[in-house]
Amino acid sequence: MNSAIIVAAGSGKRMKANINKQFLCINKKEVLAHAIEKFYRCDEIDEIIVCIRKDEENMFRELIAEKYGYENIKIAYGGAERQDTIKNGLEKLDENSEIVLIHDGARPFITEEIIKDAIEKTKEYGATVVGVPVKDTIKIVKDGVIEDTPDRSIVWAAQTPQSFKRDIVEKAYKKAYEDGFYGTDDAMLAEKVGYRVHMVMGSYDNIKITSPEDLGFAESIEKRIR
Ligand SMILES: Nc1ccn([C@@H]2O[C@H](COP(=O)(O)OP(=O)(O)OP(=O)(O)O)[C@@H](O)[C@H]2O)c(=O)n1
Ligand SMILES: C[C@](O)(CO)[C@H](O)COP(=O)(O)O
DSSP states (O other): OEEEEEEOOOOOGGGTOSSOGGGSEETTEEHHHHHHHHHHTOTTOOEEEEEEOGGGHHHHIIIIIIHHTOOSEEEEEOOSSHHHHHHHHHTTOOTTOOEEEEEETTOTTOOHHHHHHHHHHHHHHSEEEEEEEOSSOOOEEETTEEEEOOOGGGOEEEEEEEEEEHHHHHHHHHHHHHHTOOOSSHHHHHHHTTOOOEEEEOOTTOOOOOSTHHHHHHHHHHHHHO
């Protein structure tokens, strides 16, 4: 059984909007609805858990779940950090869940093809991250001064979904909480306990809606791919 945990319990501070960014629209459809749709339609996904803020549960049910007819979606509540939210989502997994895909609700343009590729490679390797090779030259900067320029040919930008065999993600999360470790993505937790995490080719369209200008980019991506 394959489960998707879609996290949408952030506060969207960088978006500076008067509602949580997941409920903002990209060409008349909410960011979160775009994201959920891709997993809901995928015949290889058996369970969807959406993590939302408790005070946004009614808004989620009315504006997303009921409006688009997404049935059998489980809800988990958000935590203080993204990682805490995912911990709550993991606790809701079905007992038969074997592969767990963790996806940002703020990434509306994941595709069914990439989801299926991630599932296949996770079955083979145990832990995978969707991402893309960076196009810019990356600088390591301290106090405004470049300290290093990593070899671009080995630098990738991590996206989501980040997918794991269930025992791997559960062990990685358990260890992170024992150590008081917080990572900026899920793979870091698995890397820290020694798992080899494989990259899966993502898409440059799979952007995260983070700041106001992203909405404009998103509208043009949506028009191009719809
Ligand atoms: N406590 C949190 C923090 C983040 N997220 C989710 O993690 C994803 C990536 O996080 P980010 O883009 O940083 O979202 P926010 O934390 O909402 O944004 P900001 O940092 O600007 O407040 C988003 O789908 C967000 O809803 C979450 O579920 N719970
Ligand atoms: C998980 C992630 O989307 C991979 O790029 C990213 O690390 C989330 O980071 P944020 O600080 O919550 O934006």
